Amino acid sequence: MVAIQVDDLTKTFGETVAVDELSFRVEDGELFGLLGPNGAGKSTLINMLVTLLRPTAGTATVNGHDILEETAAVRNSLGIVFQEPALDEELTGEENLALHARLYGMDGDTRRQRIDEIFDLVGLEAERDQPVGSYSGGMKRRLEIGRGLLHEPSVLFLDEPTVGLDARTRRDTWEYIQRMNAEAGVSIVLTTHYIEEAEQLCDRVAIVDDGDIAAIDTPDALKESLGGDVVSLTVDGPTATFTRQLEDRPWVTDYATDGDADVVRVTVDSGAERIADLVRLADEVDAPIASIDVHRPNLETVFLSLTGSTIGDRSSAVDADGDTTVGRTAGSRRDGAERRRRTATTEDDR
Numbered sequence: 001m002v003a004i005q006v007d008d009l010t011k012t013f014g015e016t017v018a019v020d021e022l023s024f025r026v027e028d029g030e031l032f033g034l035l036g037p038n039g040a041g042k043s044t045l046i047n048m049l050v051t052l053l054r055p056t057a058g059t060a061t062v063n064g065h066d067i068l069e070e071t072a073a074v075r076n077s078l079g080i081v082f083q084e085p086a087l088d089e090e091l092t093g094e095e096n097l098a099l100h101a102r103l104y105g106m107d108g109d110t111r112r113q114r115i116d117e118i119f120d121l122v123g124l125e126a127e128r129d130q131p132v133g134s135y136s137g138g139m140k141r142r143l144e145i146g147r148g149l150l151h152e153p154s155v156l157f158l159d160e161p162t163v164g165l166d167a168r169t170r171r172d173t174w175e176y177i178q179r180m181n182a183e184a185g186v187s188i189v190l191t192t193h194y195i196e197e198a199e200q201l202c203d204r205v206a207i208v209d210d211g212d213i214a215a216i217d218t219p220d221a222l223k224e225s226l227g228g229d230v231v232s233l234t235v236d237g238p239t240a241t242f243t244r245q246l247e248d249r250p251w252v253t254d255y256a257t258d259g260d261a262d263v264v265r266v267t268v269d270s271g272a273e274r275i276a277d278l279v280r281l282a283d284e285v286d287a288p289i290a291s292i293d294v295h296r297p298n299l300e301t302v303f304l305s306l307t308g309s310t311i312g313d314r315s316s317a318v319d320a321d322g323d324t325t326v327g328r329t330a331g332s333r334r335d336g337a338e339r340r341r342r343t344a345t346t347e348d349d350r
C-alpha cells in the first residue's frame, strides 16, 4: 500500500514558485526525508499534504485519500508536528495530550487508554503530571511527537523535528523517531536541512531545491551515484590550467571548482590512491597544491553536485535575505542542464 502519492503538485505565491510540479510516492512504513535548504519549499509541500494549504495545481493522496476531495479523511489519517513548538507550557504533559484527544473527539475510555500508551511509548511516564514548562527541549519534542501519534494516524509528518536541539538531544530524538516508525508502524515524512539527519534516519531521501526534487533514493544510492570519493585541492595559482589536466582521465568521474575560491573538487574512483596522480598533474603545469583533503561523499556532496552549491550556502543566502522570498519566480525555471552537476569552466580562470 502507498502511504503518499504526489502528482504534479504545485504551489505559487504571486510570482514565487514555492513547489513546482512535484511527483513522488512514499511507501507504507517508510521513513522518508525531504532534504533541502531553508526556502526550498519543504514546508509548503507538507502544508499542502496535510490540507492546510490548497495547491495551485496537481494533487496528492494520503493513505489513499485525496487531499482536495477528502480533507476530513486525510486529516484523520495523519499526525503532524510543526517546526515551532506547540505545547501549552502551563499544562501538564497529560493535560496537553488530553486536550488534543478531545479535539479529535475521543471518548473518555479511549482517551485514557491512548494517553497511557503514549506516555509508555515516549518514556515520559514519570513526568506526565509535571507542567510542560519544566521539561527539557528533548522531552518536549518527544511529547509533541507522541501527541501526533495519539489518534493512531498511519502517516506522521515531522517538520524540522530537531531544530533548536543540542547535538546529543538531536541524536536521542533520531533514535526515538526510528523507534516510533518501527514500533507504532507509522509511515514518517520529515523535512530537514541537516545532512546527517537525512543520512542517519531516513530509508529514502528526496533532495529538494527551489521547489523541485533534484533526486530521490536511499542515502547510500545517492552517495554511490557520485561515482567515488571527492578530493578537494587548494591550488596556489590559476585553477583552469590544473583542471584542463583532469580532462579525459578515465579515473576522474567529475570535477568542479568552488565558486570564486581556488578549491577544485575532483571525484575519483579511489581517493587515497589518486592523491599522488593529482599532485603529479599539478606539478606538470606548475600549479602548486597548498592543501589536499579526501572525503567520502555525503549528502552535502550530492546536493552540491546536483545544484552547484551547498545546503549551508543556500540557507545562509535565505537568512542574509532576511528570510524573504528565495523561491524561483514564475518564468525563471531552471532547465535540466543548469541543474546538473557543474563542471569547471573558464569562469574560474584567474
Ligand SMILES: Nc1ncnc2c1ncn2[C@@H]1O[C@H](COP(=O)(O)OP(=O)(O)OP(=O)(O)O)[C@@H](O)[C@H]1O
Pocket (backbone or CB within 6 Å): 013, 016, 017, 018, 036, 037, 038, 039, 040, 041, 042, 043, 044, 045, 160, 323, 324, 325, 326, 327, 328
Ligand atoms: N505564505 C507565503 N507567502 C508568500 N511566499 C511564501 C509563503 N510561504 C512560503 N513562501 C515562499 O515559498 C518558498 C518556499 O518556502 P518554504 O517555507 O516552503 O521553504 P522550506 O524549505 O520549508 O524552508 P523553511 O524550513 O525555512 O520553512 C520561499 O521562497 C518562501 O519565501
